[in-house]
Amino acid sequence: MNTNPKAKVPARGYGLVTKVKPGSAPLSPAVAPNGGTATDAWWAHIKDLPHYDPDYPYDPNHIYGPDGTDDDAYGKDGVHFMAGGAHGFSIDSSVNEARRLLGLDRVFKDRCLKLPDLGVPRTNRYAKSGQVMPDVFIQKHPRPGDNQHEIAYDPDNPILFVLEVLSRSTFHYDLGPKVEIYRAMGVREYWRYDPEWVYRTDDESRLWGLWLSPDGEYEDIEPLRCEDGHPVYRSDTLGEFRMLDEGGDIHTLQTWDAPRGVWLDPMRAKDVAADEAIQETAARTQTANLLALLRQHAAQGALAPDVPDTLVTAWQKARWVPDFDEALRVTSGERDWSTLLPPEDRGT
Numbered sequence: 001m002n003t004n005p006k007a008k009v010p011a012r013g014y015g016l017v018t019k020v021k022p023g024s025a026p027l028s029p030a031v032a033p034n035g036g037t038a039t040d041a042w043w044a045h046i047k048d049l050p051h052y053d054p055d056y057p058y059d060p061n062h063i064y065g066p067d068g069t070d071d072d073a074y075g076k077d078g079v080h081f082m083a084g085g086a087h088g089f090s091i092d093s094s095v096n097e098a099r100r101l102l103g104l105d106r107v108f109k110d111r112c113l114k115l116p117d118l119g120v121p122r123t124n125r126y127a128k129s130g131q132v133m134p135d136v137f138i139q140k141h142p143r144p145g146d147n148q149h150e151i152a153y154d155p156d157n158p159i160l161f162v163l164e165v166l167s168r169s170t171f172h173y174d175l176g177p178k179v180e181i182y183r184a185m186g187v188r189e190y191w192r193y194d195p196e197w198v199y200r201t202d203d204e205s206r207l208w209g210l211w212l213s214p215d216g217e218y219e220d221i222e223p224l225r226c227e228d229g230h231p232v233y234r235s236d237t238l239g240e241f242r243m244l245d246e247g248g249d250i251h252t253l254q255t256w257d258a259p260r261g262v263w264l265d266p267m268r269a270k271d272v273a274a275d276e277a278i279q280e281t282a283a284r285t286q287t288a289n290l291l292a293l294l295r296q297h298a299a300q301g302a303l304a305p306d307v308p309d310t311l312v313t314a315w316q317k318a319r320w321v322p323d324f325d326e327a328l329r330v331t332s333g334e335r336d337w338s339t340l341l342p343p344e345d346r347g348t
Contacts, residue, residue, distance in 0.1 A: 051076040070169045075112025077149040085249035086195040094253040105142035118184035136163040161237040166194040318342035
């Protein structure tokens, strides 16, 4: 197994919040007392939370507020996970593109998976809490109409794809405990993306993945190629895809549309669809004009009666329309009507 275990985990704290002295009143959620010390004030703040759970192993290295937390094992209904702009944009763009390809009912975010006993030691924080919240996950079978925050993990509807977007407060969990949990769950592909270089260096790819081998071990997924400075990977679920750094906090998952020969995400797919609709309208108009011209000349005896319909059938099959000037040369007698056939049909 290769999980890329680099020893680059910085010291905890990160300057996110301010420590308070024991006995102080609980602070507001923005400065909830943490920093690694479970003081009386910290516990008072925790126990005053509307979602307080006496059975949860709260960690003073994390922020817990009335509406949000940076503890990604804390899957309480109505509590969102605090994330920066690049983190959130990476997740949303991945969900949107996966849903464009696969539909709404197989692709999820902000869902807490309730776990059975997977045989993982309880030293693993997710095994201990009995739950895990992937940033993005894709299941094999649709689950229509399911909008519950908490979902029981179902081995009969296996998770094929997980993407975790690294953030400064939780990336070391994505590299260690979650690898163990996802392997035990049988997650086929586990991808990680590091938009802000909190773990990887700038000479490494921000995106990298693991594939579950038949032996039940994770192996590295090698990129197929590199385009525009971004590695391209092959996923059994999404096909060829890449994460595109578009500057600032904008990081976009794109999939390769082989029939069109273009990279697509939902916005680009919408633009391509609009362009194709315009082209289709123009082609229909051109076909109608050509057909009227050819039928007029057929009625005058200049063309055999079946030629206009023969040509239109060939154009529609090939999704091709000749130039109007070429049709005028045919009707003037300069060219044979067969020159209006699609290139692949000429001479047959």
